[in-house]
Amino acid sequence: RFFETPDGRVMRLVHQPMPDGALVATHEDITIQRRAEEERDRNREFLNLVVDNIPVTTLVKDAKELRYVFVNRAGERYYGTEREKMIGKTPFDLLPGPSAQLIIDLDRQLLAANRGPIDDEHQIRMADRAMRVAKTTRLPILDEKGEPQYLLTVIEDITERKRAEERIAHL
Secondary structure, eight states: OOEETTTEEEEEEEEETTTTTTTEEEEEOHHHHHHHHHHHHHHHHHHHHHHTTOOOOEEETTTTOOOEEEEEEHHHHHTSSSSSHTTTHHHHHHHHHHHHHHHHHHHHHHHHHHHOEEEEEEEEEEEOOOEEEEEEEEEEEEEETTTTEEEEEEEEOOHHHHHHHHHHHOO
């Protein structure tokens, strides 16, 4: 159990029963630890808020199974589905086969190169059958041993820009 003293200190109270039926109570001042945890939580909430509101699709996949572990709001709009339905899934669960295979191939190229970032531009058919043009940047996120732990992908949907360029070229 925890309690806060009138002067703002946070104390942990532990009751330990003894074999003879007695009870030993200890009080530990954990103010510094608690404040550090609160600051960590505030920082995490702030960073999540910032990343979630980046206006381009930002995705993170685990490097082993290529399953989505993070999708921001722009990613929900881009894929046309809620992130809760994307987390834990692979591209094959979300996109038509050829598009999913393209994404997997690009991710595997990044893993094989073991460097980053890698930029590319490609067409992709979405689950709703709409064709989009994506400009992507892929980057491995390495663990303490220098091995890829996650893959970060930032996607800019440039479909409308490409269509406008085609119209201008046609004119």
